Amino acid sequence: MAITRELLIGGRDVPAASGRTAEDIDPFTGDVYARVAAAGPEDVARAVEAADAAFPAWAALAPFARRGIFLRAADLLDSRAEQAVALMGRETGATRGWSLFNVALAANILREAAAAVTAPRGAVLSAQEEGALGLAVREPLGVVAAFAPWNAPLILGVRAVAAPLAAGNTVVAKPSENAPIAAGLFVADVLREAGLPDGVLNVVTNAAQDAAQIAEALIAHPRVGAVNFTGSTGVGRLVGAHAAQHLKPAVLELGGKNAVMVLDDADVDYAVDAATFGVFMNSGQICMSGDRVLVHESVADAFTRRFTAKVASLPAGDPGLPHTVIGPLVSAAAARRVAALVRDAVAAGATVLTGGGEPEGAVHPATVLSGVTADMELHYAEAFGPVCVIDTFGDDDTAVALANDTENGLTCGIITENATHGLAVARRVHSGIVHINDQSVADEPHAPFGGVKASGYGRFGGRWGIEAFSHTRWVTIATQQARYPF
Template structure:
């Protein structure tokens, strides 16, 4: 591979194991397409179970020495990685546009959040501390050490590949762990190999970060259930996450799961309608709705309902759709045919069930039209399922009790938002919604590196970001010192 290149046009056809770029050899190869043009962007190796074992062997061998490094040396590597994100920002934005269909607003937000996570993670290098306390036993001192878990496995998705890999990788490394990273097959560069290049250039020792590309159907179970994994950090669908968590639990690896969502957006009768529609457009159509925390259902008071639907449809129709490399475009392509066909099937089923198609519902290749559905109910396909597309089913409610009931009528509990002219009322509704994250007079697509991120119910286990991610990738160790001879009763 060419030295110090961070562009999507570079040769990325290698695994990264034990500090070496491993050429495909006799492995199968996976083509990576630009969803906007269907052109092949690059090719990567289809890793094997032997590659997975080698990656874990390297991680285990390298972890102790990395954890033993002085905190300032680990912090320096993380800081340098952050500087490389700055230096190569434009390359990263282009790679996200080309590989994942990310329009500029989304790509920049992804880079910005990842950059913030790197800054936040730097402090974790100093947090492997020891606290001393007295003992109930005379002459004894207790010490509680915070130590790294060991080897952290990261399986990241294709929708926000760079950020959702970085938010696990950077804290794990800063805290003295080694990492085995498997990126999603559609985004192996921005979700994995690009991070390997960044941390290699930043001076991370060989073996501390290993990246194995490949099909989940071929190596997913080998990675999720590997006996050398101590933490399993997974972001993806609830269905797959349950399998990953089960495999990890067989080896007592801690599952950190951020899974699916069906996120309600509640608009009360006293809401600022202009502000609510502005939020709704962003929260439904950013990155074509392919975001676990995007708005899945619009719950709108019946007194505002007709005007809300009309305004939302007008705004949806006006959104520029096209190749995300053109910065004027807001809506790009969805990732592949299977995702497109599933979301369009939900729309068709919803209309057949009695909803009205206000706008959209069609597609040109992988470009799905921003779609607004009125007369929807909570049990229609586009509402009860995580549609993961640029689709906005709008459901009326008559009072606050019904709004809360509708919002909670789902197995998911990831994110939500409430718009109201009365902040106390909005806070009350927010407190009653069963979700791990609720935003008042905003929309649900929010992530801040210093604030815990995660869901309730079938939306996951554990938390990313904040102090919580540090606690996921570290554990405590109790060491007691008997400084005076202890007297025993027998």
């Protein structure tokens, strides 16, 4: 029997004002896993008003009390790992390994948020006037509208709210309709149990067809002070435009068309293992996934042979089985979209080295292509599935040009045994993140995470997250009376 969940507004579980619900589908079985309340604009307004009412007390709460809530929430999340595995598997088709990784990193994001609460912030400024003291004071913005995607629902659901809350804001979260529980309500459950006061975090779930209307209502509400969005570049452009229209700051972490570069001095066996992980973890449904594997000509034959064989051996199918690597995509429609990209490339002359063909339901075969050219859609489109393209280069200039030939700029992996060589190449890659002698998928809660170009702007992690969701006020104190000219 499908489970049911309602909206979280002001600390209470409430139905949508309209009484409507939306179905949450298990992508592997096609069954209805859950039914959630389908919010309308009136529910968004109620949630923002609840957050606004809770803001003064939350912002004034003693830092050690606020920190304690995050630390308890982290421990609670760790203790619910098996519940999270079952939830993510049914809601998004996530494999066990990916789900446990989500739990571990999300818990550490909460711990980093706890540390950020009591970390020094602001500055003492030199003043022009004698006896005066200048202060740059960081203060919360108010209510933050937080949008969390489905692909890493615990990591990104927690990241959507942790830094804004740690900075003293209250939040209205809108999780993806593909993961309304894992990316929103489950995160809220953990924080509520940890002692988060009523109204500090509110969650509005919605039907897919209402997503744009709900997002616009949330961003436009006059009590919302900032926007936090993680998702596709296409939707991010719309969210950024809406935020700008209302003169509200936004942090946008968007899509990637990331490269894993295998230089001539790479350990080929290590490069094969690293690239396989970077491309196919979570069936390629990670913003940091390596869509493109760029290999130096001198090692291309050996790498391609071993890489293709390894990819062909990856276990695929039921995400509930412990050894599955290639689980279902988030929906059968998503698998068909990936298959269409592959078909288009093959029809235009690309070669399938392994995989290809039609998906079984939401499960698309792990696929490696070569010979993909600029006239094929896959050359520039984010695959967001278990597909990558191998290309070769003869020198660093060509490798850098290939890596930069995209409107996106999120992350890059450079496989090399020579760190000096790797750093020289990394300095020329236009991305917000570069990993030398590693693949493209990595995240640490204290590091500045974010992209450039069409991969967005703003940074998560550590002090950067606090700065993103607070503003600076200049405050002066005159220790003696000033003299005025009139």
